[in-house]
Amino acid sequence: MSANTPRKKPAKKTIRTIPQERTSMPVQTPAARVKNFAEVATGYSLDNALIESERCLMCPQPACVPACPVHIDIPGFIQKIIDKQYRAAYDVLSDANLLAAICGRVCPQEDQCEGVCPVGASLEPVAIGRLERWVGDQAIENGWTNVPYIEPNGYRVGIVGSGPAGIACAADMAKAGCDVTVYEAFHKPGGVLRYGIPEFRLPDSVIAAEIDKLSGLGVKIECNTLVGRLFTIEQMIDELGFDAVFIGTGAGTPRFMNIEGEYLNGVLSANELLTRCNLMQAGDFPNHDTPLGLGKQVAIIGSGNTAMDAMRVSLRMGAEKVYCIYRRTIAESPARFEEIEHAEEEGVEFHWLSNPLEILDDGNGNVRGMRCIRMQLGEPDASGRRRPVPVEGSDFEFAADTIVYAIGTSANPIIGQTSSIRLNQWGFIETDDDLATSLAGVYAGGDIVTGGATVILAMGAGRKAAQAMKTYLGIRDSSAVYMDQRASLEDTLFGIARQERNFTRVRAE
Numbered sequence: 001m002s003a004n005t006p007r008k009k010p011a012k013k014t015i016r017t018i019p020q021e022r023t024s025m026p027v028q029t030p031a032a033r034v035k036n037f038a039e040v041a042t043g044y045s046l047d048n049a050l051i052e053s054e055r056c057l058m059c060p061q062p063a064c065v066p067a068c069p070v071h072i073d074i075p076g077f078i079q080k081i082i083d084k085q086y087r088a089a090y091d092v093l094s095d096a097n098l099l100a101a102i103c104g105r106v107c108p109q110e111d112q113c114e115g116v117c118p119v120g121a122s123l124e125p126v127a128i129g130r131l132e133r134w135v136g137d138q139a140i141e142n143g144w145t146n147v148p149y150i151e152p153n154g155y156r157v158g159i160v161g162s163g164p165a166g167i168a169c170a171a172d173m174a175k176a177g178c179d180v181t182v183y184e185a186f187h188k189p190g191g192v193l194r195y196g197i198p199e200f201r202l203p204d205s206v207i208a209a210e211i212d213k214l215s216g217l218g219v220k221i222e223c224n225t226l227v228g229r230l231f232t233i234e235q236m237i238d239e240l241g242f243d244a245v246f247i248g249t250g251a252g253t254p255r256f257m258n259i260e261g262e263y264l265n266g267v268l269s270a271n272e273l274l275t276r277c278n279l280m281q282a283g284d285f286p287n288h289d290t291p292l293g294l295g296k297q298v299a300i301i302g303s304g305n306t307a308m309d310a311m312r313v314s315l316r317m318g319a320e321k322v323y324c325i326y327r328r329t330i331a332e333s334p335a336r337f338e339e340i341e342h343a344e345e346e347g348v349e350f351h352w353l354s355n356p357l358e359i360l361d362d363g364n365g366n367v368r369g370m371r372c373i374r375m376q377l378g379e380p381d382a383s384g385r386r387r388p389v390p391v392e393g394s395d396f397e398f399a400a401d402t403i404v405y406a407i408g409t410s411a412n413p414i415i416g417q418t419s420s421i422r423l424n425q426w427g428f429i430e431t432d433d434d435l436a437t438s439l440a441g442v443y444a445g446g447d448i449v450t451g452g453a454t455v456i457l458a459m460g461a462g463r464k465a466a467q468a469m470k471t472y473l474g475i476r477d478s479s480a481v482y483m484d485q486r487a488s489l490e491d492t493l494f495g496i497a498r499q500e501r502n503f504t505r506v507r508a509e
Contacts, residue, residue, distance in 0.1 A: 104133025163191020
């Protein structure tokens with residue numbers, strides 16, 4: 001073919017011409033993985049990634065992009081995989097998402113981008129999350145980073161919390177030229193990524209590699225710094241000199257049921273269990289000085305992803321029997337189906353339609369079991385799920401020496417207790433549509449605003465807040481044109497709106 005011969009346009013893909021089977025993810029066997037904390041899903045090979053990427057129809061108006069909270073150009077990065085331009089695929093991904101290797105592992109793609117994939121109407125949807133993880137892992141393995149040219153603008157931005165929302169906001173504000181400092185209460189950054197998700201789902205090495213990219217953008221992270229105790233939000237603005245602040249502290253206060261026996265030894269929250277194991281390495285006691293005291297028969301109340309993590313950690317920590325107690329059925333469970341499936345394979349015993357009534361005392365202040373009641377499903381409640389109704393006379397007891405609550409979290413109270421920021425009736429920070437709080441220059445997003453949600457939704461909130469903060473500071477943003485907020489031509493200086501507080505160079509003759 002000569003240089004002047006036009007390249008043949010590739011044939012349009014259809015459901016019939018793409019690979020019909022979704023490419024499976026290699027995993028450790030249940031018998032092997034229940035004895036270690038190594039990652040369960042071992043990731044795609046190059047061949048897997050190339051085959052699965054061919055299943056994308058390259059829709060001219062892709063529904064997956066607006067379904068992604070951070071609006072990744074999904075067909076764009078998949079096309080780069082098809083073209084074998086793997087670094088370019090990462091460039092497309094990282095333009096919207098700094099944490100590709102993390103989100104590819106823990107985001108509920110089935111309810112977001114994959115949930116609207118048109119391939120899923122006839123076949124299984126394209127495995128977007130698995131492809132995202134593969135590209136993110138390639139970036140870590142090969143040391144790929146995307147550090148744009150950054151022109152410092154003189155503004156200082158403080159970020160409270162180094163979880164997904166804080167990381168996303170910090171990255172966008174740093175790219176805009178701000179001097180960004182992140183404050184983290186724990187001794188390692190990452191927030192819920194670090195303390196709430198076990199290594200068999202999200203390895204520490206992946207978290208560290210992704211967070212290191214913030215340093216490449218010039219972001220400073222101060223650990224062991226509890227905002228609200230060392231200094232307040234108001235002091236960050238008035239005394240520490242920050243021009244804007246973002247609060248992404250999460251919703252880390254566990255909920256309980258207020259039933260008899262919750263005071264007994266052997267009752268704890270999933271947050272405590274996971275933090276001790278994930279962040280404080282209780283699994284290596286006494287080499288690390290964090291005891292756990294987990295029993296041999298463990299009952300976890302709840303059926304979300306956190307509950308699944310607590311169950312599977314308990315098995316790996318030596319529990320002989322692990323039970324899931326949930327008042328609805330598997331159909332109403334908020335956990336990802338893949339997590340439920342893995343838990344079942346590893347030996348967790350599920351008690352659906354069961355609700356705790358009392359935690360039983362052994363006479364010495366320790367847990368000896370639990371009394372529950374059978375439930376049946378009635379009419380839908382406010383969540384859209386069918387309301388569980390007790391079945392009269394169906395009480396039953398079973399033996400357990402550890403009870404773990406995983407029924408959700410409430411707002412972290414420290415910020416609300418130490419500042420004048422407005423809270424809603426549930427204690428979460430109240431914001432407007434742009435995530436601005438009642439304090440000028442202070443924004444908030446993620447679980448501390450919405451309650452417990454997903455990693456990617458928190459990241460989306462962090463990016464949304466960053467956009468609003470840039471507008472507040474008057475930083476020109478090439479990715480957003482806000483004409484309705486620009487000044488009239490009469491209120492400009494050398495063609496630049498005064499409210500943008502920008503500058504232009506002029507030559508004086």
